[in-house]
Amino acid sequence: MTDSTMTTRQKVEASMRRRRAAETRFRLYGMASVLFGLLCLVVLFGDIFSKGTSAFSQTVLTTTIEIDGDYLDITPDSSESDIMSANYDGLIKRHFKNDVQPKGRSEARSLFSLISSGAGWQIQSQVLEDPSVIGKTVTVDLLVDDDVDQWFKHEYGNDSGSVRLSEKQLEWITGWIESDALKTQFNTTFFVNGDSREPELAGIRGAITGTLLTLLVTFLLSFPIGVAAAIYLEEFAPKNRLTEIVEININNLAAVPSITFGLLGLAIFINIFGVSRSTPLVGGLVLTLMTLPTIIISGRAAIKAVPPSIREAALGLGASKMQTVFHHVLPLAMPGMLTGTIIGMAQALGETAPLLMIGMIAFVVDVPGFINDPSTVLPVQIFLWSDSPERAFTERTSGAIMVLLGFLIIMNTAAVMLRRRLERRW
C-alpha cells in the first residue's frame, strides 16, 4: 500500500502511534523534572542530617578526681580570684599520670592530648560553684579531645583503627571503655559556648545571640519603614513619573545581588558614618536595606487586597484620608504585612554574603551582650567552621545548619499559619 492510496483516516491513524509516544515522553520528562527537584531536596537534607546528628552528642570520660587543696594552693575560704587562677590543668595531668602510669614524657604528652584542653575549666567552674568540694574526691564527666570523640562515635565497634590516634592511645581508650568510663551524652557545650578553636569546646550560643540581636535591629527598622513606604505608595502617592521611578526601583532592588548591599554597608555605614565594624548594629542596618523591598512589595499587595468599599464607608462617615488608612485599611492589611515581614526576616536570617564585607566574620569567643558588641551570626559561623579541616568541625557545621534550618522552618510555618488564620475573603 503506498501513500497515495491511503485515506486521510488511515494517515492519521498511522501517525497516532508516534504522536502518542511523543505525548508519553513529554509527560515523563515533566514528571522526571519534578522528581529530580524533590530528589535534590531529599539528598540535601539527608546529607546534612546524616552528618549533623552526631554533633548533638559528645563523648565524656567519667573519672573520680581529688580536688587537692594543697596542690592547688587553695582552701574553701580562698578568694574567688585565687580559686580562678589555681592550676587545674596540672591537677588533671597529675591525676591521669598516677592513674595510667605513662612511660616517659612523650607518652605522657600523648596521654594528656586525649583530654580536652577545656577540662581544667570544667573543674574550675565546679569548684567556683561550690568551694566546699576542695579537699574532697569528686566524680566528674571530663570532655575528651575531638579526635577521641570522633573515634568513639564513628569508628569504635566497626574494627577500624584511627589515623589520628596512635596504638598506645587506642590502648588507653579501650581500657576506659572496658571500665565503662567513656560514654556519650547530650552535647550541652554546643548550645552554651561561644566559638572556639577546639571543636569540643566550640558552640553556637554566640552566633545565635548575634543573629537574634541583628534580626532585632533589622525588624525594628525594616518593619515600620516598610509599612510606611507601602502605605505611601499604595494610598497617597500621586500617579506620576516620580512614583513610577520609585516603584521600578523597589522591584529592581529586590533582585540586586545581596553582596552589593555589603559593599554599600562597608562604604557608607562604616567608612562615612563611622558605625563600628562586626556589630549587630551595622549588620542590622545592611539587612534592613536588603529586606525592605520584600516587605514593601508584600505590604502593598496586602493593602491592595483591602476592598475599596471599606475606604468609601470610612470616608463617607467623615473620616479623613489619614484616619481611613490608619483606623481601617491598616488593621485589615496587617496580617498580610506581617506574613511578608516574617518571610523577609527569614531571608535576612539565612543571609551571609553582605555580612562578610562588614566584618561579621571575626573570630568572636564572647557572647555579645548588646547591639554594639562584636559578634558573628549563625550563617557566617557555618561558613567559618566549614573551612576548618577537623572532622569534628564538619560535624558541628552540619549541626549548626540543622539549627539554622530549624529556625527557618519555624519562621516559615509561622508565616503560613498566620496567613491561614487571619486570611479573609471579601
Added chain:
Amino acid sequence: MNYSTLLIALLIALGAAYFLGRNRARSLAGQGESMHSLPTHYGALTALWTTLPPLLILIMWVMLEPRIVDALLTMQLPEAIRTASEAEVRLALSKVHNIASDPTMMGQSDLGSVAAHLVDLEQRAAILKGGVILSVILLGVAVTWRRIQPDLRARGEVERIVRIMLFASSAIAVLTTLGILVSVLFEAVLFFQKVSPIEFLFGTTWSPQVALRADQSGSSGSFGAVPLFAGTLLISAIAMFIAVPVGLMAAIYLSEYATSRVRQLAKPALEVLAGIPTVVYGFFAALTVAPFIRGIGESVGLDVSSESALAAGLVMGIMIIPFVSSLSDDVINAVPQSLRDGSYGLGATRSETVRQVVIPAALPGIVGAVMLAVSRAIGETMIVAMAAGLAANLTANPLDSVTTVTVQIVTLLVGDQEFDSPKTLAAFALGLVLFIVTLALNFVAIKIVQKYREQYD
C-alpha cells in the same frame, strides 16, 4: 550622655508630650471651648514637635561629630605630622583614638597630650549634646503647649507631618539604590585612576596581590578581569543548563498535567529549595558534591579539580530550579484557556498544545524569568565562595577550577582593608560591573514580564 540614654529620654519625652497635649486639649474643651480637632490630635502634634527636631539634630550630630573632632585634633598634632602626607595624619589620628580609649597608654606616647585633649573634647561634646537635646525637647513641649488653642488645626498639621514621614520612608528605597551606586562608583573611580579601565576590562591576568616593598617584582599587581568574567559565565552557564530545562519542565508538568493534589504537595516542596540559605548549598557543594564528582572523574580517568566549576554550577542550578519553575508557572498560567481549547479543538495532543501554542504564547515571560535567573546566578556569592576556587584560570573546561567576580570581591574585602590600595578598590570596581550587569538584566526582565502580564489581562 551617650546615645542610648538620649534615645530612652526621647522615648519618655514622646509619651509625656502626648499626654500633656491631649490633656491640655481636654481641659480646654472642659472649660466650654469648642476645639477644632480631637484631643488625640493635639497629643500627637505635641509628641511630634517634641521628638522629631531633637531626633534630627541627634542624627546630624552622629554624622558630624567625628569629623569636627578629627579636624580639631589635626590642629593639635605636631607640625611634622601635620605637614606630611594625608595618610600619616590619618594614622596619627587613629593612634590618638587608641590611646584615648586606653588610659594606661596615655603617658607612654608623644601623642599623649593630643589624646588627653581628645578625652576632654569628648567629655565636653557629651555634655553639650545632652544639653542641646534636652533644651530642644523642652522648647518643643513649651511652644506646642502655648499653641494649643481652640482654633489650632491640629489634625491637618499632624496629617501633613505624617504624610511627609511616609514619603521619606518610601524614598529610602531610592536612596539605597543611589547609595549603592555612589559608594561603588566613588571607589571604582579611585581604582581607575590607578589602573586603566581598558586593562581592567580586557586584560587576561588577574593577580591582585600587591607587593609589600616597592622593589619586589610585580609590585603593582595585575588587574585584568577577563578570567573572572569568564569564570562567572562558565559557572552561570552550567547552572542554567540544569535549572532552565528542569525548572521549565517542572512548571509545565505542574500546571498542565499534574492533578491538583500533586500540585498542592509538589509546588511548596520545590519552593523549599529556594528558601534554603545559600551557605547551606555552599557547604553541600564543597563537602559532598565536589568530592563526589572528583571520585566519578577519577574512576573514568579524568583529572578533576577538587574545586571544579562543575560542582559549584551544579549546586547553583539546583538552587535556581524553583526560581525558574515558579516564575514560568506564573506566565504559563497567564496564557488564556481559550488558546488551549482552540488547539485541542483542532485535534492537537496535550504536548503538542504545550509546545506549539502555550510555550510560544508564554515565551516573552519565560525569557524574562530566565534573565532574572541568570542575574541571580551571576550575583550568587556563598556557593562559589565555598565551592569554587581562587585561582583566576581562563578556561572553558568545567572540570577545572575557576574563580568568579563575587568570590574575588569577598576575598579582597574580608579582613583588613586599606582604602588607598588598588587591591581593596578593585573589589569595588568588580562590584560596579556586577551591579550594572544585574541591574540591566533585572530591569529588562521585569519590564518584559510586566508587559507580558498586561497583554492577556
